[in-house]
Amino acid sequence: MRRVLAVSRNTVREAVRERLVLVLGLFGFALVIGSQALSPLALGEGRKVVIDFGLAGSMMLATLLSVFLGSSLLHKELERRTIYSILAKPIRREEFLLGKFLGLWLTTASLLVGMAGILASVVTVAYGDTPWSIFGAVGLSVIELGIVTAVVVLFSAFTTPALTAFFGISAVVVGHFAEDLRYFASKGAPLFVRALTEAVYWTLPHLSVFNARGLAVRGIEVEPERMLFALAYGALYIGGLLVFAGTVYRRREFR
Amino acid sequence: MTARLDRGLFWGLSLTALLLAGASRVEIIGRPRLDRIREEELLYYPSGFAVRQAAIGYEIAAADIAWLRGIQYYGEHRITDQKYALIGHVMDVVTTLDPAFVQPYVFGAFVMAQELKQPERGIELLERGIRANPENWKLWFEAGFLHYVCLHDIAGAARCFTLASRMPGHDPYVERFAAFANQRAGNTGMAILLWKQVLATGNEYMQDVARRELKRLGAL
Numbered sequence: 449m450r451r452v453l454a455v456s457r458n459t460v461r462e463a464v465r466e467r468l469v470l471v472l473g474l475f476g477f478a479l480v481i482g483s484q485a486l487s488p489l490a491l492g493e494g495r496k497v498v499i500d501f502g503l504a505g506s507m508m509l510a511t512l513l514s515v516f517l518g519s520s521l522l523h524k525e526l527e528r529r530t531i532y533s534i535l536a537k538p539i540r541r542e543e544f545l546l547g548k549f550l551g552l553w554l555t556t557a558s559l560l561v562g563m564a565g566i567l568a569s570v571v572t573v574a575y576g577d578t579p580w581s582i583f584g585a586v587g588l589s590v591i592e593l594g595i596v597t598a599v600v601v602l603f604s605a606f607t608t609p610a611l612t613a614f615f616g617i618s619a620v621v622v623g624h625f626a627e628d629l630r631y632f633a634s635k636g637a638p639l640f641v642r643a644l645t646e647a648v649y650w651t652l653p654h655l656s657v658f659n660a661r662g663l664a665v666r667g668i669e670v671e672p673e674r675m676l677f678a679l680a681y682g683a684l685y686i687g688g689l690l691v692f693a694g695t696v697y698r699r700r701e702f703r
Numbered sequence: 704m705t706a707r708l709d710r711g712l713f714w715g716l717s718l719t720a721l722l723l724a725g726a727s728r729v730e731i732i733g734r735p736r737l738d739r740i741r742e743e744e745l746l747y748y749p750s751g752f753a754v755r756q757a758a759i760g761y762e763i764a765a766a767d768i769a770w771l772r773g774i775q776y777y778g779e780h781r782i783t784d785q786k787y788a789l790i791g792h793v794m795d796v797v798t799t800l801d802p803a804f805v806q807p808y809v810f811g812a813f814v815m816a817q818e819l820k821q822p823e824r825g826i827e828l829l830e831r832g833i834r835a836n837p838e839n840w841k842l843w844f845e846a847g848f849l850h851y852v853c854l855h856d857i858a859g860a861a862r863c864f865t866l867a868s869r870m871p872g873h874d875p876y877v878e879r880f881a882a883f884a885n886q887r888a889g890n891t892g893m894a895i896l897l898w899k900q901v902l903a904t905g906n907e908y909m910q911d912v913a914r915r916e917l918k919r920l921g922a923l
Contacts, residue, residue, distance in 0.1 A: 489774060490771060490774070491774050491908065493767075500764045504761045504763070505764075625756075656760065662803070666803065
């Protein structure tokens with residue numbers, strides 16, 4: 449475990465050094481503060497608009513950060529040839545991959561939690577009450593980020609950065625479409641298509657499970673059962689993806 | 704050095720003046736066309752269902768954008784031609800994206816009833832809101848308001864006010880209106896009370912309309 453933590457610590461350090469983190473962090477900060485400017489235009493719904501935009505913007509930025517940092521995560525090690533010196537040490541490839549995953553997840557989750565903290569402070573100052581309910585929604589979003597990061601790590605284990613980014617974004621889009629995909633297939637599609645859709649439906653990450661932003665805006669706390677279910681589902685999905693990624697990465701030949 | 708600075712300032716100011724002149728010329732020539740484009744842009748405003756599919760988990764934020772656009776649309780037409788033909792469509796998009804967002808039902812219904820003189824459409828929108836949020840007293844109250852003030856349907860209003868008074872979290876004045884409507888209070892007296900309620904609790908635009916109506920009824 450110490451080896452995994454050492455890799456993840458280095459990944460966080462490396463990510464923080466990237467300008468992208470700084471730019472996205474500043475952009476997120478500006479977005480949260482800027483959404484306050486829209487408040488007078490919302491006809492009495494300023495608080496709702498500020499929280500909505502703040503949460504949606506923070507999550508979108510954290511997802512983008514995860515995809516774009518993650519896509520070059522392993523490729524950079526190979527390009528700089530540092531992978532050879534790392535793997536020459538007593539560390540297994542799966543541990544290296546797990547460390548990279550944890551480091552990236554920690555970076556993006558910290559950014560998300562930080563932006564949520566800023567949002568809560570802005571709302572508290574502007575409207576006089578702290579929107580505690582947003583933290584439950586952010587907790588679910590952190591698990592969603594874990595899944596996105598695991599998908600990105602999986603693809604970065606065997607393909608190019610561009611393809612990894614493409615597959616990462618696709619996973620996010622399709623992950624929110626899972627229910628609709630099943631619904632459309634149930635409307636008179638041939639049996640084979642329906643069976644295929646059903647298989648795809650169960651394989652895809654159901655990201656809507658982690659979306660409680662609508663509740664948070666209305667001050668409704670995420671129920672503990674939902675949180676537990678999301679946690680269990682997220683842990684299983686992330687675990688499955690990482691096992692698969694580790695298997696692929698172990699067999700990969702570096703040239 | 705000073706001369707170079709002066710020359711730079713001269714050219715900078717000249718360029719700024721030229722840009723301002725150009726921009727105002729474009730504004731004068733292009734304004735009617737821009738207005739038409741803006742109207743057309745809303746005509747192509749996609750349906751709430753389509754936006755919901757495209758929003759990939761960000762429906763609530765998309766609803767807010769549509770809401771801000773709807774208010775902007777209302778504001779633009781309020782100071783120009785006072786035509787609000789597409790307000791129903793915009794509020795339909797907002798409420799499809801976020802069915803629990805109560806304000807668009809109320810605002811949309813209010814504009815349709817008061818500005819477009821189509822209270823039935825307004826009540827239809829409120830009924831949709833009630834189906835999505837059956838325990839929200841505000842929607843029942845607004846439906847009662849439109850029944851009373853616009854349709855002069857006292858029985859319908861009494862039924863809505865009574866239901867509003869049975870919903871959790873309602874304001875104390877709701878019971879008063881339920882009682883008035885059930886006693887078949889005089890049309891004008893009750894209407895004045897209702898408009899005064901809007902003046903006290905409505906948003907900026909609703910307050911403007913309430914002031915206008917109260918003046919018309921000689922109560923302000």
